Amino acid sequence: MARYGMALDYKSCINCKACESACKEENGILIGADKHRIWVGVPEMEGIFPDLSIGSSSYEPSQCQQCDNAPCQEVCPTNATYYDDNGVVRVNPEQCILCTYCMQACPYDARYIDDRTMTVDKCNFCSDTRLINGETTTACQATCPTKVRIFGDLDDPNSEISQVLRDREHYSLKTHLGTKPKLYYLT
Amino acid sequence: MNLNNLLPYKKQTLKSFFSFEFTTANVAMFLLSIALVTAMFYGIGVYLIEGHHAYGVTRQHAWGLLIAMYVFFVVSSTGLCIMSSIGHVFNIEAFKIIGKRAIVGAIIMILVGFSVIAFEIGHPVRMVIYNILTPGLTSAIWWMGTLYGMYLFFIILEFFFLNNNNHKYSTIFGLAGLVVGLAAHSNLGAVFGFLVARPFTNGPFFPLYFILSAMVTGSYLLFLMYGWRYKMKFPPEVETFLYTLAKVLGLLLAVLIFFEIWRMLTAIYGNMPERADVAMHTLSSANFLVGEVLLGMLIPFAIIIYSKGKAIKTLVYASITGMVGIFWMRYDLVHDTQLAHMMPLKIKEYAQTTPFVEYTPTLVEWMISLGALGLAVMMYYAADKFFDLDHKVEELH
Numbered sequence: 001m002a003r004y005g006m007a008l009d010y011k012s013c014i015n016c017k018a019c020e021s022a023c024k025e026e027n028g029i030l031i032g033a034d035k036h037r038i039w040v041g042v043p044e045m046e047g048i049f050p051d052l053s054i055g056s057s058s059y060e061p062s063q064c065q066q067c068d069n070a071p072c073q074e075v076c077p078t079n080a081t082y083y084d085d086n087g088v089v090r091v092n093p094e095q096c097i098l099c100t101y102c103m104q105a106c107p108y109d110a111r112y113i114d115d116r117t118m119t120v121d122k123c124n125f126c127s128d129t130r131l132i133n134g135e136t137t138t139a140c141q142a143t144c145p146t147k148v149r150i151f152g153d154l155d156d157p158n159s160e161i162s163q164v165l166r167d168r169e170h171y172s173l174k175t176h177l178g179t180k181p182k183l184y185y186l187t
Numbered sequence: 188m189n190l191n192n193l194l195p196y197k198k199q200t201l202k203s204f205f206s207f208e209f210t211t212a213n214v215a216m217f218l219l220s221i222a223l224v225t226a227m228f229y230g231i232g233v234y235l236i237e238g239h240h241a242y243g244v245t246r247q248h249a250w251g252l253l254i255a256m257y258v259f260f261v262v263s264s265t266g267l268c269i270m271s272s273i274g275h276v277f278n279i280e281a282f283k284i285i286g287k288r289a290i291v292g293a294i295i296m297i298l299v300g301f302s303v304i305a306f307e308i309g310h311p312v313r314m315v316i317y318n319i320l321t322p323g324l325t326s327a328i329w330w331m332g333t334l335y336g337m338y339l340f341f342i343i344l345e346f347f348f349l350n351n352n353n354h355k356y357s358t359i360f361g362l363a364g365l366v367v368g369l370a371a372h373s374n375l376g377a378v379f380g381f382l383v384a385r386p387f388t389n390g391p392f393f394p395l396y397f398i399l400s401a402m403v404t405g406s407y408l409l410f411l412m413y414g415w416r417y418k419m420k421f422p423p424e425v426e427t428f429l430y431t432l433a434k435v436l437g438l439l440l441a442v443l444i445f446f447e448i449w450r451m452l453t454a455i456y457g458n459m460p461e462r463a464d465v466a467m468h469t470l471s472s473a474n475f476l477v478g479e480v481l482l483g484m485l486i487p488f489a490i491i492i493y494s495k496g497k498a499i500k501t502l503v504y505a506s507i508t509g510m511v512g513i514f515w516m517r518y519d520l521v522h523d524t525q526l527a528h529m530m531p532l533k534i535k536e537y538a539q540t541t542p543f544v545e546y547t548p549t550l551v552e553w554m555i556s557l558g559a560l561g562l563a564v565m566m567y568y569a570a571d572k573f574f575d576l577d578h579k580v581e582e583l584h
């Protein structure tokens with residue numbers, strides 16, 4: 001079994017939103033559910049016009065951080081949220097009671113209510129549509145025109161993601177909470 | 188089998204059930220209850236058609252007024268249970284009169300709380316099934332729900348035996364209800380206290396505070412129930428009880444004020460993000476200052492201090508402001524927990540994000556939430572009609 005993660009070369013992101021579109025298409029996200037399953041964070045540029053800091057204008061693509069120690073899983077009263085064999089945090093809609101406690105617990109605001117199933121859903125690294133078929137890609141990663149996203153098995157020392165995490169400095173979000181995210185931002 | 192042998196109750200005809208003394212207060216309460224319950228059913232109807240879209244909740248603010256109201260009702264239930272146990276479990280003389288009335292109130296409050304949460308939880312039936320089939324033992328909600336179920340079972344048995352004058356078993360189930368109720372209620376506090384992502388709420392404060400504020404709520408409710416029952420003309424043993432209750436309430440409020448001061452000071456100190464800013468926002472809000480502090484704590488506290496606990500009639504009225512304050516405590520608890528943005532970057536490009544997550548309850552939420560108060564009053568009326576909730580002076584000693 002693999003342990004999937006994603007590295008984001010976020011400084012290459014051009015905020016074209018192809019990842020958001022691909023994710024919506026792949027996972028049947030309803031119209032209107034913008035920036036729900038995946039999004040591109042846009043920080044305020046630093047400085048005062050016209051002396052704006054170009055270096056501060058990078059985007060921050062984000063989604064579920066696929067924590068190894070996921071607060072959303074810990075708080076679920078019916079174990080609807082679970083870790084699958086690939087270490088992906090997933091939701092079984094049959095068991096979700098829509099108490100939305102996971103939405104309170106997630107430090108990344110990565111969960112949303114899917115109006116099709118009336119359960120809480122989240123990014124699952126395209127487990128239902130790709131990983132299950134043996135593909136080791138995600139829709140957002142495959143479509144990215146500037147190759148921001150590197151997806152792969154963190155336990156495989158020869159995978160591209162393992163190599164890039166060895167070679168380049170990176171950070172993760174809110175690590176002080178002990179969530180052990182598997183999304184890595186390359187600096 | 189004759190039901191009356193098993194559970195003694197007062198036989199009622201339809202006419203006797205609906206007949207009451209035509210005083211202004213009674214008629215006003217009757218009309219208010221009808222209006223509130225009608226509003227509740229209308230709100231439920233809208234919810235059944237539109238689902239959560241009928242509420243003002245958003246993905247950033249997924250818990251709204253109904254959660255606050257659920258907390259309000261279950262806190263009231265636990266409070267009544269704790270206060271009643273002082274008498275018939277711990278044998279404190281002055282509190283012995285309140286057994287049945289307080290326990291029936293506790294049963295009603297938790298049932299109404301469950302009926303409110305049923306319209307907030309998306310799949311309540313599924314909840315019952317998977318609560319048993321795939322229990323999430325690390326979840327405070329699982330423990331809270333399961334323990335509250337047991338608590339309800341125990342306090343129903345407690346009432347059953349109280350009603351049958353079986354003091355041995357009513358004490359046993361009273362103690363069981365108290366212990367399980369305390370566990371359930373502190374777990375409700377832990378639902379908020381366990382949120383590591385939300386520094387303002389995270390920590391041991393809420394499990395402890397919930398027990399304390401439950402006792403305050405129970406005291407306010409007892410003042411209201413006895414004020415209404417005796418229309419301010421209290422018999423001597425009730426007067427003695429209310430004097431004692433006033434002193435206990437004064438002490439509880441003093442501790443509550445002390446707790447709140449230190450909660451806020453520790454929250455602000457050091458200017459920690461998502462904690463100090465949320466605390467400052469809370470401290471400058473009318474909900475907190477007027478609702479929680481003035482109505483919920485200071486007015487009743489000042490009356491107790493000023494009158495040395497003797498102004499029990501004024502305290503009945505002050506308990507109304509107290510309960511309004513308690514409502515705002517629950518509302519603020521839910522709202523303030525969700526104030527901080529978890530991921531502020533993604534709101535909208537080229538637009539300033541709001542400093543805090545905003546939430547305004549919809550009319551449907553108000554209808555269901557406040558309507559539930561009418562349901563509680565109606566259930567209490569029915570219980571009062573069917574059961575003899577008054578104490579018997581000869582049994583007190």
